[in-house]
Amino acid sequence: MIAQQLASSIERRSGVSLWRQIADQILHAIAIGDFAENAALPPEMALAERYGVNRHTVRSAIAALVQDGVLRAEQGRGTFVLSRKRxxxxxxxxxxxxxxxxxxxxxxxxxxxxxxxxxxxxxxxxxxxxxxxxxxxxxxxxxxxxxxxxxxxxxxxxxxxxxxxxxxxxxxxxxxxxxxxxxxxxxxxxxxxxxxxxxxxxxxxxxxxxxxxxxxxxxxxxxxxxxxxxxxxxxxxxxxxxxxxxxxxxxxxx
Amino acid sequence: MIAQQLASSIERRSGVSLWRQIADQILHAIAIGDFAENAALPPEMALAERYGVNRHTVRSAIAALVQDGVLRAEQGRGTFVLSRKRxxxxxxxxxxxxxxxxxxxxxxxxxxxxxxxxxxxxxxxxxxxxxxxxxxxxxxxxxxxxxxxxxxxxxxxxxxxxxxxxxxxxxxxxxxxxxxxxxxxxxxxxxxxxxxxxxxxxxxxxxxxxxxxxxxxxxxxxxxxxxxxxxxxxxxxxxxxxxxxxxxxxxxxx
DNA sequence: AAAATTTGTCTATTGATATAGACAATTATA
DNA sequence: TATAATTGTCTATATCAATAGACAAATTTT
Structure with a gap:
C-alpha cells in the first residue's frame, strides 16, 4: 500500500542499467514524499515483481542507495528510508x-x-x-x-x-x-x-x-x-x- | 576548435553506459549552442581520444543521436548537426x-x-x-x-x-x-x-x-x-x- | 518454539556493453 | 591521380549487467 505510488516502468536496452532506473524511481518517490522518513520500502521480492526484474537487480539498486546514504537495510527486518524530503x-x-x-x-x-x-x-x-x-x-x-x-x-x-x-x-x-x-x-x-x-x-x-x-x-x-x-x-x-x-x-x- | 566546449568527463561503472553519457554530452553541447546547425562534429577518432574510449563506443553514441534525428552521418565527409537549439x-x-x-x-x-x-x-x-x-x-x-x-x-x-x-x-x-x-x-x-x-x-x-x-x-x-x-x-x-x-x-x- | 518473512551471500549462465584490430567505401585534399 | 581523412562493417575478446536458483542469517509473527 505504501508503495502504491512507486512508478513501475523501466526501459531495457536504453544505455541506462535497470538497477539505476529503479534506484532513480525510488529516489524520486522519496523526494516527492511518498515515503516518510524511517518508512519501510517494500520487500525486495515485491519490488522485483513490480518492475518485472530479478531480485538481484533490485538489490543492486538498493545497494547504490544505501551507499548513497538514502536507505538503510537491516537483515531480517527490511529496508528503511533515511533521507528527508527535498x-x-x-x-x-x-x-x-x-x-x-x-x-x-x-x-x-x-x-x-x-x-x-x-x-x-x-x-x-x-x-x-x-x-x-x-x-x-x-x-x-x-x-x-x-x-x-x-x-x-x-x-x-x-x-x-x-x-x-x-x-x-x-x-x-x-x-x-x-x-x-x-x-x-x-x-x-x-x-x-x-x-x-x-x-x-x-x-x-x-x-x-x-x-x-x-x-x-x-x-x-x-x-x-x-x-x-x-x-x-x-x-x-x-x-x-x-x-x-x-x-x-x-x-x-x- | 569547434568542439573545444564539449565536456570530456564520463564515469565508468555508473549504471549509465558510456555511449549514453557521450550522447548526452553531445546533445547538451548542441542544446547550448556550441554547435551551429549543419556544423560538423569532430571525427569519431578525435571524440574517442577526448573521452578516452574506443571509437566503437563513440559510434554507438552517434548512432543513437542519428536514430533520434539529431545528427546526420555521411561516409567520407563527417557527422553533422541537424537539430536546432532548444x-x-x-x-x-x-x-x-x-x-x-x-x-x-x-x-x-x-x-x-x-x-x-x-x-x-x-x-x-x-x-x-x-x-x-x-x-x-x-x-x-x-x-x-x-x-x-x-x-x-x-x-x-x-x-x-x-x-x-x-x-x-x-x-x-x-x-x-x-x-x-x-x-x-x-x-x-x-x-x-x-x-x-x-x-x-x-x-x-x-x-x-x-x-x-x-x-x-x-x-x-x-x-x-x-x-x-x-x-x-x-x-x-x-x-x-x-x-x-x-x-x-x-x-x-x- | 516453530514458522514465516526478509535481507545477505554464493555459484552459474546469458546478454549487453566496451575494447581491439583490420579493412572496405566514400569524400576531400595535395 | 594519388593520398589522406572519415565513416561503415566485420570478427574476436573481455567486462559489466541481469537472470536463476539455493541456502544462510536475522528478525518478526504465530
Missing part, C-alpha cells in the same frame, strides 16, 4: 541563498571554492555588457545546508568594478554582503533560464553525488535597481535534494 | 502556452490526449481547495511546436464547476479559451514548483524521446484574480528540446 529553493526577482531556505534547515552557508581572473567569453561579455575579452572575476562556490551540498555555482563579475569581491566572498560567505562593499545595497534578478542535465564529473565530486545524478541548471543575470548588470551566474542544483519554487510573491517585482 | 519557454505569473512561444516557432497547439473524471487525491484536493475524494476532471495534453512534442501535461479541475471543460479543450485546443466559457477571462499562476527526473515510459512514448531522456517537471496552481484555485497541473518538458525562462517581466504581477 529542500524547496525559492526563485524569483529577489532570490537570495540564505533567506530562501529559512525554516527548512537549521544551518546554511556558501563556501568559496576558487576564484580566478580571466578574459570574458562571448556569453559572459554579453550578459555583463562588457567587451569580449575584458577581465572578469570568476567565483566557484558551493552552497551547503545542514552539511549537505545543495548548490554549485559559477559566477562572473566585472573585474574592474568589483576588484576584491573574491576576498569579500571568502570572508562573508554571502553575495549580498559582498556587494554591499561596492555600494550595492539592493539588486534584482533580471532573468533566469532553467534547464536540466546529467551532472558532469566535477559536479559529481563537488556535490557528493553518484554518477547518473541529474542537476537542475539556472543561468541568471543580476542587475542593480536601475538595470545595470552586476553578475552573471550558472548554478547547478542536485535534483534529488532540491526543487525550485516560484511563488507569486517571489515573482512580484518590488 | 525552445525557450517563458514561465511566470502569466504563463500561457501559445503566446509564450511566439517568434520561436511558426506553429504550435495543444492536443487533448484523454480526459476522465476521478476522485481527487490528497494532493489535488489540497491544491484546489476541495474535499478529498470530490470529483475532479483530469485532462492529459501534449503541447506541440512545429510538429515536435514540447510538453506533456496532466491538469485537474473541479468537476462541478468546470463540467464540460474537456469538450471545450478538445474543441479550442487552449486552456485560456476554454476557461472563458466558464466566465474566467483572466487567471494567474499562483505557484510553480520545479524539478527534474528521467522520463518514464509513458512520457518517452508521448514525447517521442529516447530512453534515458530527462524531463523538467513543473507543478503549478492557477488561480482567479481574487485567489480562488482553478487548476492544478503537472507538466513535463523534454530537457533536450525546451528550457524554461523566467524573465523580469514575466515575473511581475499584473
Amino acid at each position: 529542500l524547496s529553493y525559492p526563485i524569483g526577482a529577489r532570490t537570495r541563498f540564505s533567506t530562501g531556505l529559512q525554516g527548512q534547515t537549521s544551518e546554511r552557508h556558501i563556501l568559496l571554492l576558487a576564484s580566478t581572473v580571466e578574459p570574458a567569453s562571448r556569453r559572459v561579455a554579453e550578459a555583463l555588457g562588457l567587451a569580449r575579452g575584458a577581465d572578469v572575476i570568476r567565483l566557484e562556490t558551493r552552497g551547503e545546508a545542514d552539511g549537505r551540498p545543495v548548490s554549485r555555482a559559477t559566477a562572473w563579475f566585472d573585474a574592474q568594478r568589483f576588484a576584491g569581491i573574491d576576498a569579500a566572498m571568502a570572508e562573508t560567505g554571502s553575495v549580498t554582503a559582498s556587494l554591499k562593499r561596492f555600494a550595492i545595497n539592493d539588486y534584482l534578478r533580471q532573468s533566469t533560464v532553467l534547464s536540466a542535465r546529467h551532472a558532469d564529473a566535477a559536479d559529481l565530486a563537488d556535490l557528493d553525488l553518484q554518477p547518473g545524478a541529474i542537476v537542475l541548471v539556472t543561468v541568471a543575470v543580476n542587475v542593480t535597481l536601475d538595470g545595470q548588470p552586476i553578475q552573471f551566474s550558472e548554478s547547478r542544483f542536485p535534483a534529488e535534494r532540491v526543487e525550485l519554487r516560484l511563488s507569486a510573491n517571489d515573482q512580484a517585482m518590488p | 525552445l525557450s519557454y517563458p514561465i511566470g505569473a502569466r504563463t500561457r502556452f501559445s503566446t509564450g512561444l511566439q517568434g520561436q516557432t511558426s506553429e504550435r497547439h495543444i492536443l487533448l490526449l484523454a480526459s476522465t473524471v476521478e476522485p481527487a487525491s490528497r494532493r489535488v484536493a489540497e491544491a484546489l481547495g476541495l474535499a478529498r475524494g470530490a470529483d475532479v476532471i483530469r485532462l492529459e495534453t501534449r503541447g506541440e511546436a512545429d510538429g515536435r512534442p514540447v510538453s506533456r501535461a496532466t491538469a485537474w479541475f473541479d468537476a462541478q464547476r468546470f463540467a464540460g471543460i474537456d469538450a471545450a479543450m478538445a474543441e479550442t485546443g487552449s486552456v485560456t479559451a476554454s476557461l472563458k466559457r466558464f466566465a474566467i477571462n483572466d487567471y494567474l499562476r499562483q505557484s510553480t514548483v520545479l524539478s527534474a527526473r528521467h522520463a518514464d515510459a509513458a512520457d518517452l512514448a508521448d514525447l517521442d524521446l529516447q530512453p534515458g531522456a530527462i524531463v523538467l517537471v513543473t507543478v503549478a496552481v492557477n488561480v482567479t484574480l481574487d485567489g480562488q484555485p482553478i487548476q492544478f497541473s503537472e507538466s513535463r518538458f523534454p530537457a533536450e528540446r525546451v528550457e524554461l525562462r523566467l524573465s523580469a517581466n514575466d515575473q511581475a504581477m499584473p
Whole structure:
C-alpha cells in the first residue's frame, strides 16, 4: 500500500542499467514524499515483481542507495528510508541563498571554492555588457545546508568594478554582503533560464553525488535597481535534494 | 576548435553506459549552442581520444543521436548537426502556452490526449481547495511546436464547476479559451514548483524521446484574480528540446 | 518454539556493453 | 591521380549487467 505510488516502468536496452532506473524511481518517490522518513520500502521480492526484474537487480539498486546514504537495510527486518524530503529553493526577482531556505534547515552557508581572473567569453561579455575579452572575476562556490551540498555555482563579475569581491566572498560567505562593499545595497534578478542535465564529473565530486545524478541548471543575470548588470551566474542544483519554487510573491517585482 | 566546449568527463561503472553519457554530452553541447546547425562534429577518432574510449563506443553514441534525428552521418565527409537549439519557454505569473512561444516557432497547439473524471487525491484536493475524494476532471495534453512534442501535461479541475471543460479543450485546443466559457477571462499562476527526473515510459512514448531522456517537471496552481484555485497541473518538458525562462517581466504581477 | 518473512551471500549462465584490430567505401585534399 | 581523412562493417575478446536458483542469517509473527 505504501508503495502504491512507486512508478513501475523501466526501459531495457536504453544505455541506462535497470538497477539505476529503479534506484532513480525510488529516489524520486522519496523526494516527492511518498515515503516518510524511517518508512519501510517494500520487500525486495515485491519490488522485483513490480518492475518485472530479478531480485538481484533490485538489490543492486538498493545497494547504490544505501551507499548513497538514502536507505538503510537491516537483515531480517527490511529496508528503511533515511533521507528527508527535498529542500524547496525559492526563485524569483529577489532570490537570495540564505533567506530562501529559512525554516527548512537549521544551518546554511556558501563556501568559496576558487576564484580566478580571466578574459570574458562571448556569453559572459554579453550578459555583463562588457567587451569580449575584458577581465572578469570568476567565483566557484558551493552552497551547503545542514552539511549537505545543495548548490554549485559559477559566477562572473566585472573585474574592474568589483576588484576584491573574491576576498569579500571568502570572508562573508554571502553575495549580498559582498556587494554591499561596492555600494550595492539592493539588486534584482533580471532573468533566469532553467534547464536540466546529467551532472558532469566535477559536479559529481563537488556535490557528493553518484554518477547518473541529474542537476537542475539556472543561468541568471543580476542587475542593480536601475538595470545595470552586476553578475552573471550558472548554478547547478542536485535534483534529488532540491526543487525550485516560484511563488507569486517571489515573482512580484518590488 | 569547434568542439573545444564539449565536456570530456564520463564515469565508468555508473549504471549509465558510456555511449549514453557521450550522447548526452553531445546533445547538451548542441542544446547550448556550441554547435551551429549543419556544423560538423569532430571525427569519431578525435571524440574517442577526448573521452578516452574506443571509437566503437563513440559510434554507438552517434548512432543513437542519428536514430533520434539529431545528427546526420555521411561516409567520407563527417557527422553533422541537424537539430536546432532548444525552445525557450517563458514561465511566470502569466504563463500561457501559445503566446509564450511566439517568434520561436511558426506553429504550435495543444492536443487533448484523454480526459476522465476521478476522485481527487490528497494532493489535488489540497491544491484546489476541495474535499478529498470530490470529483475532479483530469485532462492529459501534449503541447506541440512545429510538429515536435514540447510538453506533456496532466491538469485537474473541479468537476462541478468546470463540467464540460474537456469538450471545450478538445474543441479550442487552449486552456485560456476554454476557461472563458466558464466566465474566467483572466487567471494567474499562483505557484510553480520545479524539478527534474528521467522520463518514464509513458512520457518517452508521448514525447517521442529516447530512453534515458530527462524531463523538467513543473507543478503549478492557477488561480482567479481574487485567489480562488482553478487548476492544478503537472507538466513535463523534454530537457533536450525546451528550457524554461523566467524573465523580469514575466515575473511581475499584473 | 516453530514458522514465516526478509535481507545477505554464493555459484552459474546469458546478454549487453566496451575494447581491439583490420579493412572496405566514400569524400576531400595535395 | 594519388593520398589522406572519415565513416561503415566485420570478427574476436573481455567486462559489466541481469537472470536463476539455493541456502544462510536475522528478525518478526504465530
